[in-house]
Amino acid sequence: MKAKVIVTLKNGVLDPQGKAIEGALSSLGFEGVNQVRQGKLFEIDLATSDADEARRDLSAMCDRLLANTVIESYRIELV
Amino acid sequence: MKAKVIVTLKNGVLDPQGKAIEGALSSLGFEGVNQVRQGKLFEIDLATSDADEARRDLSAMCDRLLANTVIESYRIELV
Incomplete structure (x- = not known):
């Protein structure tokens, strides 16, 4: 069985990587980008x-390894 | 308008990060994990x-910055 686990920063947590991408897009001439936030995707x-x-297994994997649940939330999708 | 851009390694491209996660999950006692591949998610x-x-803009952003189209493919989802 295949699954996707999506890990994203919780709202309110600063995302310096996303900010850097916003800056880079703006330097490349892309206007109208309000916000970028970067997350992680695991295909398992x-x-x-x-x-x-x-x-159940995927939840445990997220809690123990894949996500830092203090600042990140995760979503599990079975494919 | 919000969008999600999902960038994943193309099939056949080696994913050392995914392999490391497989190893770590196995060390933590999770059995029955056949494969892990890691990708990136951008919430824009x-x-x-x-x-x-x-x-159109998102495609251009992927081609120019967000994805390395030699080894990665991307998918755009408008939310």
């Missing part, structure tokens, strides 16, 4: 085909 | 409300 291929088990 | 807030214009 799991051996299990049980959706509940996959979701 | 554009001033325009014209979907065609937004899509």
Whole structure:
């Protein structure tokens, strides 16, 4: 079973990488960009085909490794 | 108008970061993880409300800055 895990900074957390991209886009002549925020995407291929088990495992992986839950939130999508 | 841009490595391109995450998950005791591949997500807030214009601008941003189209592919989602 394949899954996507999307990890994004929580609202209110400063995103210097996003700010740098905003600056770079502006230097390249792209106008009308109000805000950029960068997140991470993990495409994970799991051996299990049980959706509940996959979701439980993925939550644990996020809490323990993939996301820093103090400043990041995550979303799990089973494909 | 808000948009999401998802940048992922093309198939066949080696992903050392993904491999490292696989190793780390396995060390943490997570079994049954066949493969992990990491990608990037950009949440972009554009001033325009014209979907065609937004899509055109975002494509240009990907080609010029956000993605290395030699090894990465990108997907644009207007929200």
